[in-house]
Amino acid sequence: MSEALSTADPAPQYLRVKNHLREGISSGRWVAGDLLPSESDLVSLFKVSRMTVNRALRELYQDGLIQRMQGVGTFVADLHRISSTLTVRDLAEEVQARGRKHELRVHLLETVAATAEQAGDFGLRAGDKLFHSVVVHFENGKSIQCEDRLVNPATAPEYLDVDFQQTTPTQYLLKVAPLSEARYTIEALLPSDLEAKLLCISKREPCLVVKRRTFSRGVAVTSVKLSHPGSTYLLEGGFQA
Amino acid sequence: MSEALSTADPAPQYLRVKNHLREGISSGRWVAGDLLPSESDLVSLFKVSRMTVNRALRELYQDGLIQRMQGVGTFVADLHRISSTLTVRDLAEEVQARGRKHELRVHLLETVAATAEQAGDFGLRAGDKLFHSVVVHFENGKSIQCEDRLVNPATAPEYLDVDFQQTTPTQYLLKVAPLSEARYTIEALLPSDLEAKLLCISKREPCLVVKRRTFSRGVAVTSVKLSHPGSTYLLEGGFQA
DNA sequence: TAGTGGTCTAGACCACAAA
DNA sequence: TTGTGGTCTAGACCACTAG
Numbered sequence: 001m002s003e004a005l006s007t008a009d010p011a012p013q014y015l016r017v018k019n020h021l022r023e024g025i026s027s028g029r030w031v032a033g034d035l036l037p038s039e040s041d042l043v044s045l046f047k048v049s050r051m052t053v054n055r056a057l058r059e060l061y062q063d064g065l066i067q068r069m070q071g072v073g074t075f076v077a078d079l080h081r082i083s084s085t086l087t088v089r090d091l092a093e094e095v096q097a098r099g100r101k102h103e104l105r106v107h108l109l110e111t112v113a114a115t116a117e118q119a120g121d122f123g124l125r126a127g128d129k130l131f132h133s134v135v136v137h138f139e140n141g142k143s144i145q146c147e148d149r150l151v152n153p154a155t156a157p158e159y160l161d162v163d164f165q166q167t168t169p170t171q172y173l174l175k176v177a178p179l180s181e182a183r184y185t186i187e188a189l190l191p192s193d194l195e196a197k198l199l200c201i202s203k204r205e206p207c208l209v210v211k212r213r214t215f216s217r218g219v220a221v222t223s224v225k226l227s228h229p230g231s232t233y234l235l236e237g238g239f240q241a
Numbered sequence: 242m243s244e245a246l247s248t249a250d251p252a253p254q255y256l257r258v259k260n261h262l263r264e265g266i267s268s269g270r271w272v273a274g275d276l277l278p279s280e281s282d283l284v285s286l287f288k289v290s291r292m293t294v295n296r297a298l299r300e301l302y303q304d305g306l307i308q309r310m311q312g313v314g315t316f317v318a319d320l321h322r323i324s325s326t327l328t329v330r331d332l333a334e335e336v337q338a339r340g341r342k343h344e345l346r347v348h349l350l351e352t353v354a355a356t357a358e359q360a361g362d363f364g365l366r367a368g369d370k371l372f373h374s375v376v377v378h379f380e381n382g383k384s385i386q387c388e389d390r391l392v393n394p395a396t397a398p399e400y401l402d403v404d405f406q407q408t409t410p411t412q413y414l415l416k417v418a419p420l421s422e423a424r425y426t427i428e429a430l431l432p433s434d435l436e437a438k439l440l441c442i443s444k445r446e447p448c449l450v451v452k453r454r455t456f457s458r459g460v461a462v463t464s465v466k467l468s469h470p471g472s473t474y475l476l477e478g479g480f481q482a
Numbered sequence: 483t484a485g486t487g488g489t490c491t492a493g494a495c496c497a498c499a500a501a
Numbered sequence: 502t503t504g505t506g507g508t509c510t511a512g513a514c515c516a517c518t519a520g
Contacts, residue, residue, distance in 0.1 A: 012507080012509090014509090026421030026457075026458065027458055028418075028419040028458065031419060032419075038485080038486065038487085040485085048510085049510045050510090050512090051292070051490095052508085054487085054488085055509095057487090062303065068486095068488090069486085069487075069517085069518080070486065070487045070488065070516065071486050071516075071519075072485095072486065072487080072517085072518060073486060073487080174273075178267060178268075178272055178273075180268075183477075183478070183479045184477070184478050185475045185476065185477050186427065186449070186475060186476040186477075186478075187449060187471055187474070187475035188430075188447040188449040188471035204431075206430060206431055206448070207447070208427070208428060208429040208449075217267065217268055217269065230428055230447065233428070235426065235428070236426050236427075237424070237425050237426075237427075238422070238424045253490090254490070255489080255490090279504080279505065279506085280505080281505085289491085290490065290493090291492085291493090292490070292491070292509095293489085295506085296490095299507095309505095309506065310499080310505085310506075311497065311506045311507065312499035312506070313498085313499060313506080314506080315506080
């Protein structure tokens, strides 16, 4: 018995090549800096075309496992880093995906005059109009996020009239202003007085805070501070060589 | 004048296709759920081979911008998420890359008997030997990370003899046990008494805490808790459609 | 000059889904 | 049955690096 009992999935050829190299790297057979077999070596080894080998190697490069240099060769990359994809999804979706009940309470919804700094973030002038909302998200009745948001009226003029029981601010903004770019930071902070009150936590309980600015077609759409009680919220991730 | 003044970089064909679609998506010409042109449409449009079109589409899929269904078509993905690569590098490298001075102080280096829970993490039995280290990292003389680590002696028998002034624990472990898998969480916590003392911060200052377990060839190598003062440390990231 | 990777083609066969 | 995407081939030309 050597292969494919019954109609077992006949793994694509490029995956055979890719897995062979990946296993060699994660098993330590090749270590950081080692020269790997060339494309033509792999062509002979696996009896496949060069395009197929090339796809395997390109994907390993995109995964950060190898480095390639034209005219020189393919090498095992330094794995002195753990990279993985951090995904920040719409919170309502995330909660529902866990099979829990998502609720949202609007605490504030208003128009404000931009400070100089805020105006700068949005490419507007100080004193220009901005929308401001503060809403709290609940999972099975427990507060999990305080969302303090500024919105550029130019990209979402109807923002103040949205029914946030039907559509979360994130969902609405993604709909009216297709996401093209985002920048975020993650830090640990103590809650403000208001955040502590809205989240029903102690002012001494640390919060995981995500600050995010998003852009659509190069224009700033919204700037948001998402505060999560540290005791109930964490980000998870993984990585596989 | 229609093309290539002088020897301007002749962008690869697959990038022309990829950029055309990406710009259409981020400009809102196509929005989430829309059907995109088929591979054969793009072949005629750009006068290139199907393999070239296919590469462009495959990369857009890997970037999370489109969804593809065999027999159906290619659609704009829901961008109800912001994904980006979170990279956790060796701290010494990171500090040096910023042009700062990295220092490290070893606070503890010992052998301990595994508790039942720790043993489980490492696939050992309660009471088995584990190495334990607590070191503090400094950037330009300022404490930035407290690293509390357990190490599996089977994968790094010489751990206790390493000179951590020369090689950080992370660097050493990556060298002796090639990284094959990692799992981490990120949360906001108050420091323990020891952490507060070692980091020279108040016991009320929130910390950004990364807990990470890494594996090599399927065997648990190390389990570490990295605590960073919230006031000086944050994770940054970005995303571009 | 020889060997490497980067890109591209014009076909091909297949699995799959919808009409 | 038609059109879709998923994979693969056997060539090709090029730019780059090293000896």
